């Protein structure tokens with residue numbers, strides 16, 4: 782009889798503890814948003830690591846990149862391809878495969894020119910893996926309000942085989 786009463790009291794206490802935890806979280810301020818009716822504010826996105834982007838050097842689509850390849854060498858996922866331009870140190874091609882990126886920041890930390898950083902694109906969507914293989918020079922031009930450079934035409938495999 783006494784054991785049954787003690788067991789019931791323990792069960793009741795457990796219920797009180799559980800409900801107090803539920804009540805505390807129920808009354809605390811909401812930490813999530815109802816997307817798409819609401820979006821996360823820029824202050825929260827400061828620490829968010831989205832896909833890489835080039836840091837603009839001017840408003841003409843120029844980047845700080847000096848084509849040193851340090852980022853590509855540091856990358857454990859082989860995500861980055863930088864091709865130096867014909868004149869000067871500026872790259873003529875900067876490709877980044879977001880599908881392979883683990884957001885480790887090795888590239889950002891190894892860059893001697895401060896030329897790359899993580900974007901805060903939290904609402905980025907893609908319908909195919911191809912759309913996540915990014916041309917960062919075109920992206921930079923677009924962010925500067927310029928027309929992105931046309932994508933290079935895919936290689937004609939029929940001719941290559943012939």
Ligand code: SF4
Nearest residue numbers: 856882883885886888
């Ligand atoms: S964040 Fe890491 S995995 Fe992604 S591109 Fe940079 S070095 Fe490579």
Ligand code: SF4
Nearest residue numbers: 846847849850852892
């Ligand atoms: S490490 Fe920096 S400067 Fe060197 S190629 Fe990469 S982005 Fe450009």
